[in-house]
Amino acid sequence: xxxxxxxxxxxxxxxxxxxxxxxxxxxxxxxxxxxxxxxxxxxxxxxxxxxxxxxxxxxxxxxxxxxxxxxxxxxxxxxxxxxxxxxxxxxxxxxxxxxxxxxxxxxxxxxxxxxxxxxxxxxxxxxxxxxxxxxxxxxxxxxxxxxxxxxxxxxxxxxxxxxxxxxxxxxxxxxxxxxxxxxxxxxxxxxxxxxxxxxxxxxxxxxxxxxxxxxxxxxxxxxxxxxxxxxxxxxxxxxxxxxxxxxxxxxxxxxxxxxxxxxxxxxxxxxxxxxxxxxxxxxxxxxxxxxxxxxxxxxxxxxxxxxxxxxxxxxxxxxxxxxxxxxxxxxxxxxxxxxxxxxxxxxxxxxxxxxxxxxxxxxxxxxxxxxxxxxxxxxxxxxxxxxxxxxxxxxxxxxxxxxxxxxxxxxxxxxxxxxxxxxxxxxxxxxxxxxxxxxxxxxxxxxxxxxxxxxxxxxxxxxxxxxxxxxxxxxxxxxxxxxxxxxxxxxxxxxxxxxxxxxxxxxxxxxxxxxxxxxxxxxxxxxxxxxxxxxxxxxxxxxxxxxxxxxxxxxxxxxxxxxxxxxxxxxxxxxxxxxxxxxxxxxxxxxxxxxxxxxxxxxxxxxxxxxxxxxxxxxxxxxxxxxxxxxxxxxxxxxxxxxxxxxxxxxxxxxxxxxxxxxxxxxxxxxxxxxxxxxxxxxxxxxxxxxxxxxxxxxxxxxxxxxxxxxxxxxxxxxxxxxxxxxxxxxxxxxxxxxx
Amino acid sequence: xxxxxxxxxxxxxxxxxxxxxxxxxxxxxxxxxxxxxxxxxxxxxxxxxxxxxxxxxxxxxxxxxxxxxxxxxxxxxxxxxxxxxxxxxxxxxxxxxxxxxxxxxxxxxxxxxxxxxxxxxxxxxxxxxxxxxxxxxxxxxxxxxxxxxxxxxxxxxxxxxxxxx
Numbered sequence: 001x002x003x004x005x006x007x008x009x010x011x012x013x014x015x016x017x018x019x020x021x022x023x024x025x026x027x028x029x030x031x032x033x034x035x036x037x038x039x040x041x042x043x044x045x046x047x048x049x050x051x052x053x054x055x056x057x058x059x060x061x062x063x064x065x066x067x068x069x070x071x072x073x074x075x076x077x078x079x080x081x082x083x084x085x086x087x088x089x090x091x092x093x094x095x096x097x098x099x100x101x102x103x104x105x106x107x108x109x110x111x112x113x114x115x116x117x118x119x120x121x122x123x124x125x126x127x128x129x130x131x132x133x134x135x136x137x138x139x140x141x142x143x144x145x146x147x148x149x150x151x152x153x154x155x156x157x158x159x160x161x162x163x164x165x166x167x168x169x170x171x172x173x174x175x176x177x178x179x180x181x182x183x184x185x186x187x188x189x190x191x192x193x194x195x196x197x198x199x200x201x202x203x204x205x206x207x208x209x210x211x212x213x214x215x216x217x218x219x220x221x222x223x224x225x226x227x228x229x230x231x232x233x234x235x236x237x238x239x240x241x242x243x244x245x246x247x248x249x250x251x252x253x254x255x256x257x258x259x260x261x262x263x264x265x266x267x268x269x270x271x272x273x274x275x276x277x278x279x280x281x282x283x284x285x286x287x288x289x290x291x292x293x294x295x296x297x298x299x300x301x302x303x304x305x306x307x308x309x310x311x312x313x314x315x316x317x318x319x320x321x322x323x324x325x326x327x328x329x330x331x332x333x334x335x336x337x338x339x340x341x342x343x344x345x346x347x348x349x350x351x352x353x354x355x356x357x358x359x360x361x362x363x364x365x366x367x368x369x370x371x372x373x374x375x376x377x378x379x380x381x382x383x384x385x386x387x388x389x390x391x392x393x394x395x396x397x398x399x400x401x402x403x404x405x406x407x408x409x410x411x412x413x414x415x416x417x418x419x420x421x422x423x424x425x426x427x428x429x430x431x432x433x434x435x436x437x438x439x440x441x442x443x444x445x446x447x448x449x450x451x452x453x454x455x456x457x458x459x460x461x462x463x464x465x466x467x468x469x470x471x472x473x474x475x476x477x478x479x480x481x482x483x484x485x486x487x488x489x490x491x492x493x494x495x496x497x498x499x500x501x502x503x504x505x506x507x508x509x510x511x512x513x514x515x516x517x518x519x520x521x522x523x524x525x526x527x528x529x530x531x532x533x534x535x536x537x538x539x540x541x542x543x544x545x546x547x548x549x550x551x552x553x554x555x556x557x558x559x560x561x562x563x564x565x566x567x568x569x570x571x572x573x574x575x576x577x578x579x580x581x582x583x584x585x586x587x588x589x590x591x592x593x594x595x596x597x598x599x600x601x602x603x604x605x606x607x608x609x610x611x612x613x614x615x616x617x618x619x620x621x622x623x624x625x626x627x628x629x630x631x632x633x634x635x636x637x638x639x640x641x642x643x644x645x646x647x648x649x650x651x652x653x654x655x656x657x658x659x660x661x662x663x664x665x666x667x668x669x670x671x672x673x674x675x676x677x678x679x680x681x682x683x684x685x686x687x688x689x690x691x692x693x694x695x696x697x698x699x700x701x702x703x704x705x706x707x708x709x710x711x712x713x714x715x716x717x718x719x720x721x722x723x724x725x726x727x728x729x730x731x732x733x734x735x736x737x738x739x740x
Numbered sequence: 741x742x743x744x745x746x747x748x749x750x751x752x753x754x755x756x757x758x759x760x761x762x763x764x765x766x767x768x769x770x771x772x773x774x775x776x777x778x779x780x781x782x783x784x785x786x787x788x789x790x791x792x793x794x795x796x797x798x799x800x801x802x803x804x805x806x807x808x809x810x811x812x813x814x815x816x817x818x819x820x821x822x823x824x825x826x827x828x829x830x831x832x833x834x835x836x837x838x839x840x841x842x843x844x845x846x847x848x849x850x851x852x853x854x855x856x857x858x859x860x861x862x863x864x865x866x867x868x869x870x871x872x873x874x875x876x877x878x879x880x881x882x883x884x885x886x887x888x889x890x891x892x893x894x895x896x897x898x899x900x901x902x903x904x905x
Contacts, residue, residue, distance in 0.1 A: 079834030079871045212898035214831045221836030222827040222843060223819045224772015224812035231771035239766075264755065285762035358776050358784060358837040358870050407774075407837030408870050441777045641831065641897040645876070649834060652872025675781035675868065683874040684862035 052114070055184055057146050058192055059117045060090055060139030062104070063184035067167055069096040072104050073136075074111055074118040075128040076379050077217065078409035079649075080704045081642035082128035084215040086136050088638055089129070092201060092209040093140030096180060097166040103216055108381035109400030121403070122380040124414045124532060126605040126702025129638055133700055138195040143187075145198075147180050150187035154178070203636055203697055212641030217405065229377045229404040230362045230438055237364070237434040238267055239284035240426045241291045244447050245275040247668035248527050250301035252277055260290040269294065272425045280426060284438050303527040303668040311453060311526050311665060312349075318476025318522035319347065319457045325474070327498055331516035333459075336470035340461025344555045346548055347457050348728045350540040352450040352663035354672075355533055356680060359407020360444040365423040366434040367392050372399045372424070377406040379414040387417035391424035410653075411532035415484060416449055445678060446670040449531025450663055452478035454497070456544040458551075461516070466556030468567055470516035473501060473544065479523045480537075483530050497521045499537035500545065500602055500709065506699070508538060508604045510545070511574030512567040528665060534653055535708035538604035542709030543658075543716065543730070546600035550717045551726055560599050560717065561587050574601055577610040577631040577694060584692045585612030585629035595626065598717030600710045607634035607701030613687070613714040617722040621736045625655065625687040625715055633694045634701035640693060647707045648689045654711030656681035659732045659739035685739050741805040743768060746814025756802035760794075761785040763801040764811060772812040772840045776868065783867030786841040786848075787811045793848035812840035815847055823847050826884035830893060834871035841867045846881050855885050 056062050062070040071090045077083040087103055111118050119132055144164065151169040152159040155176060163170050167180040203210055220226035245251060255277055257269045265286035270278045277296055281287035337343055363376040365388070372394040378384040381403040389396040406413060423437040439447075454477025461470035481488045481496050488496065500508045501519045533539070553563035561582050568575040578601045582588075591597060594616045601610035614627040630647050637643050660679045664671045672678040712730075719737065720726040729735050743750045745768055752767045759778075764770050764787070773796060776784030780798040787796050788810040796804075815821045819828065823846045826832075833839040842865070849856055849864040856864070861878050869877070882888035 079836065081834075212894075214828075215833075218828060218831050218833055218836075219819065221833035221839050222824045223816075224770065224840050226836055227771070228837060230775070231765075233769065233771075283762065283766040285758055285766060356870055358774070358782065358835070358868065360775070406835060408835045410870070438775075441779075640899075641894075644897060645831075645834060645873070648875045649872030652874055653870065674779050675777050676779060680868050680870065681872075682868060683865040683877060686872070686874040689875055 055188060057143040057184060057187050058139055059114070060136060061094060061143035063147070063180045065181045065184070067097065067100050067179050067181035069094065069101050069167065069180070070104050071101055072106055072118065074106055074121045074381070075132065076121070076123035076381070076403050076406060076409065078123070078379070078406035080128065080646060081215055081639060082123065083217055084213065085129045085638040085642065086132060087216060088209045088213060089133055089137050090140035092206055093137045094144050095164045095167070098208050098213060100167065101216065105403055107400045107402050108385040111382070112385070112396070121382045122414070123409070124379050124411060126705040128704075130606065130700040130702055135195070137200050138198055141198045141200065142192050142195050145193050146187040146190050147183055149190055150183040151178055154183060154186065209638050210640075212639055215642065226405070228359055228407050229364055229375050230359055230407070232364050232375055232436060234364065234366075234434040237436055238280050238282060238430060239287050240270075240278045240280045240423070240435055240437045241284060241288035242272060242276055242278045242422060242437065242439065242443060243291055243296060244443060245298050245300070246446065247298070247300040247304050248529060249303045250668075251275055251299045253297040253299050255294055255296040257294070260294050263290045263293070266290045268429065270426045270429050272422050276422060278422070278426050278437070280430065280435065284436065288440055300668060306527060306668045307666055308664045314524050314526075315453065315455045315476045318524040319455055319474060321522055323522070325520040325522050326518060327493055327495060327521060328501065328503055328517055328519040330514070331470070333470045333472040333516040333518035336516035337459050337461035337472060340469060341464040342462040342555055344460040344462065344552050345458065346551055346726070346728055347455060348544045348547065349455045350453065350543070350730045351661070352453045352528060353533060353657050353661040354445050354448045354450055354663050354678065355408075355410045355412040356445065356678070357406070357408030357410055357412055360441055361412070361419040361439040362437055363419050363423050364434055364436045365420070365427040366432065367394065367424060367427040368432045370394065370398055374401045374420060374423070375404050376401055376420060377404045377413060378417070379406070379409045379411070383415055383417050384420050387420040388424060391421045392428065410534045411536065412449065414532065416531060441675075442673045445673055449484070449529045451533035451539065452480055452497070452530040452537070453526070454478065454540055456540070458544060458548040460548070460552050462552065462556050466558050468514055468552055471514045472518040474520040474522060475541070475544070476522040476524050478525050478528070478530050480530050480532060482523060482525050494521060494523060497523075497537055498541065500541040500604055507606055509571070511571040511601060511603060512549070512564075513570045514567060527668070535604060535650070535705045538602060538705070538709035539654070539657065539712065542600070542602040543712045546602060546710070546713030547716050547720075547726055547728070550598070550713070550720060554720070559588075564601065573608050573633060573696065574603060576696075577601060577608045577633050580631035580692050580694045581610040581612055581629055584631065584690065587612060596718050596722035598714045598719070598721055600713035600717060602709045602713070603706070604709055605702030605706045606699065607632060607703065607706035609707045609710045611707070611710040611714040613718040615715060615718040615722060617719055617737070622738050622740045623659070623719060623732070624740050627688045627690070628711070628714065629690045629692070630707055630710070631692045631694055632703075632707055633696055634703050634706065635695060635699035636697060637693055637695050643693060643703050644691045646703050647691050650705070650708035651689050651711050652681050652686055654708045655685060655715065655739060658712040658715065658730060659737065662731045662734060681739065741802065743801070743805065743809060744807065745770065745809045746811060754801055756800060758801045759797050760799045760801045760804045760809075761796040764796065764809070770811055770813050774837055774840055776838065776841075781868070782838070782841070783845060784838050784841040786844040786867065788844065788848065793845060812844060815843070821847065822884040823850065823880070826880040826890075829890050830876055830880050830883060830897070832873050832876040832880050834873055838867060838869045842869065842877055846877070846884065849881065850885055855887060856881060
């Protein structure tokens, strides 16, 4: 067990000597771990020009003569709907015709060249909408005011006499009309008003935001025309396949190029870094085929004897270890548990799980003598840009990155940028030639940054009336920050691993008040790379807490909902979603014979979630999840249909991981290579999902991740109701239960 | 050898053991058909061979030579197939990567069973979608089959049941 930080696999780090500003604020909390800085610089000749067009009303809005409104956005789109959601917010303040909206994605270089006028490009931690909503709405409002001013100037009338509807300006006194497209040029020449002083519309007055408009990018996804990075075809492009040392921390010793040199289409073999070999060919299949025939000798390194069982033992040791591990301490939980009328104790375990984005890791890179460009399916184009410059040695001002829409992100394509580093290392051997690096599914599955493994020891004390008087939580497991962002660990306390148990409101607060409470995290790192996976640590922690609370309720002989409500009076927002889901989910109402219900609530990404699940369990352990109901308060909702789509998506990913997914380690390497041994949930496994959205309009929370953490506990608690046994070890498939 | 893809004949000079998927993506140049696993598990590479649904990552191109191949690009000229129209109307795709395969599987199902039950859909739709669009795929098949009204489904999606505060 080592606290391994191999240079080829750690987060991008880029240090520039000139004036710096720190990018990647998402490193705070649960987002993508980044620790790089980029310089400001004068725009370099020969690089991508800054995106500033004469028809740009402000940086967010371009209005074409035909009234098309081009709305710019720099967050990444991976199916979560952020492109459309942000465009809705701009359009709402702009008062344009939604049917004439298109979007445009500036490059990372363009953003930097304009002093990051579009803000952060990082797209993780469910931040895409909530952390840009304010400035994009102001951007839309500024553009509207400038367009109105231009019309007022044209007609020589005060702006106060103008109104606008769907991009058509009307002079109310004379009923003269003019469309945005006719005044856009004049508007673009005006000085913008102060964005900060603008009063934004109230959600009650929204006409475009808050409605379930269709996504702007669906059409090409149903006819095969959508171009993902993996689909790019550029003149003279070559393709690369890679093989990384099967054991993390191992190295390439040698390989015999002569064995594949004459194979059709092969252009060369590249040692990408200490642990990686690539074959370059005219097509990817030929590169991959040749790579499979390339003899490679590996030095498996110091981790070749690590296995899932040695990791498990280390985590178990962490559950008992002595030391200063506490993060929250109210009262004296251990003493209160010892003296309690009733004591409840349980140990839970979870495993490594893989992202499995359906589009495997890939990117296209072209490196010239004094310029470099990359097309990257990235959750953070600025991190990709830093990686491109660092790995190529080309100055930042001569590098640029175009974000490609991602075939799934799920946290894998954020801070690490390992695939960009690799592609650049290969491309440097083929000057001025675009190189498309594509990982095979096997590479993707065996060289992921996995959701970290952990165990939890949960202890509670109940008084003689069955009230929860003491709760102790100890999590022992691997740390994402230790692997990707060590500087995020302050005072030796890695709070991120206890996501969901926080005292502080606003992000991932525990919704219960317990007079004696102790939370502890014991860091037990492995050599396996770890990283954020949709929902990050709320996945495991949600199960630990909400299943254990269920065990406590059972021990107390009390109803699951009532037991929770009794300790939630100081957390009205948590309680409100729990009550909402209980109502919509028919809590307490009879079910048909053989059907059983479970409930759970938890918080992550600034939003409050609760769920009920209805399941049946056959004698042979086949579990059917028939219906799930969710309540979500993310403060505001920009597109209810897309919010529901995210909730539905979280159900599939959570059920898949809870029942099926298990990355195991044997001889230091990941055993599961493909979906044959790492089965994902399929359509037949998915229940009917219903949602109740309960916005309180006093904050902005995330949507993509929050609900994933309540799926598992609601279902496991329902299985508990069905069988009388609470399943404490994941995945359930390895403990006699099959999701059907 | 000759490949007949979407009614167009392509003369391709490829190794006979190249998987059909890669011949179509990298040699013919149609990229709507996706690589997901290479072992016929995920269905992203689904297409029709002589009208039958197949997973093209696991069929050598030589086995498809001279036969009728239909890819996502060929199921309609203008996105007018009932399945595509339902997918658009219900805004089903999220990231969209697996959706070519999902649509090809749905097209094949409806050809075989014009009015599929939920059990038929469960059995036929084994493609993986990591975004989790499964519920909407089921709705989309029912809409394409004329078994559910589009407006009813859309109303349910848009209805937030928002209680407000």
